[in-house]
Amino acid sequence: MREGSNRTRWSRRTAAVGGAALSALVLGQVVLTGPVAAVPGLSIKTTTGPSNTFAKSQPATCPSGTKVIGGGGAITGAGLGQVGMDIMRPLVDGNTYSVTGREDENGVGGDWAVTASAVCAPAPAGLVTVSGSSAPSSFGTSNWFEKSCPPGKHAIGVGGAVVGASNSEVVLEDLRIHQNSVVVAGAEDGTGFAGTWWLDATAICADPLPGEQRVINDSLYNSAATRSAVATCPPGTQVHGVGGEILGGDGQVRLTQMLPTTSTTVTVSAAEDEDGFSSNWKVRAYAVCAN
DSSP: OOSEEEOSOOOHHHHHHTHHHHHHHHTTEEOOOSOOOOOOSOEEEEEEOOOBSSOEEEEEEOOTTOEEEEEEEEEEESOTTTEEEEEEEEOTTSSEEEEEEEEOTTOOSSOEEEEEEEEEESOOTTOEEEEEEOOOBOOSSEEEEEEEOOTTOEEEEEEEEEESOSSTTEEEEEEEEOSSEEEEEEEEOTTOOOSOBEEEEEEEEESOOTTOEEEEEEOOOBOOSEEEEEEEOOTTOEEEEEEEEEESOTTSEEEEEEEEEETTEEEEEEEEOTTOOOSOBEEEEEEEEEO
């Protein structure tokens, strides 16, 4: 897959059909290349903001002397499936991971809150953050954008955003971490979106980490109101990076959780919107694990 965006219409159901086979290929994949250096002082900083009905952003800031190497977030309270985590990414200072939640165009009757989680560590060797954006356009249904790391570096963290709608009418569906790149995908919700929108993607990159591997786990693939998947790092390793995606949701399923729930696990959850969704779908959790 080359760096860039896909401007043609495509089906998330097609991606979901092959999900089990993909997981079988990459589950526990070892991706070590070249010399490695340990990442000491790893920690996870999690914060939760106020509970109300307003669009809001929540930061999680790393302790002094450390940098963000991964992150994620969650929505809690009312309106799960109607509140989108439309922006999830590290800020330009490299010290903070920020998550923004917004209601869909129908609004939510109750209060909800945003949680942000940052994976923090003293800067590993070769740490660099690179970002890019797809071209603004009216895509019709869905689109993806890939951002590659500089040569010789691995992607250990991901950030993404859907930009252009004033509320959660375009759903941030995917924040995938591949070995050398990240992929961000979005889809218009069930009522569509007449305006122009685009995707931002951020890759947190570093030299290969000691014992580095990517663990991927899928939920069941069916039609259910909610789905969750947990990716667990092998013994002796810890979570360094977090990713997740919805397969088959067609813009009618929103992420409600994508964050490190312990030092060795990443949990990804999603919920159908208020109208439900009759087709099959699932979620996939990504954990970048290292010693």
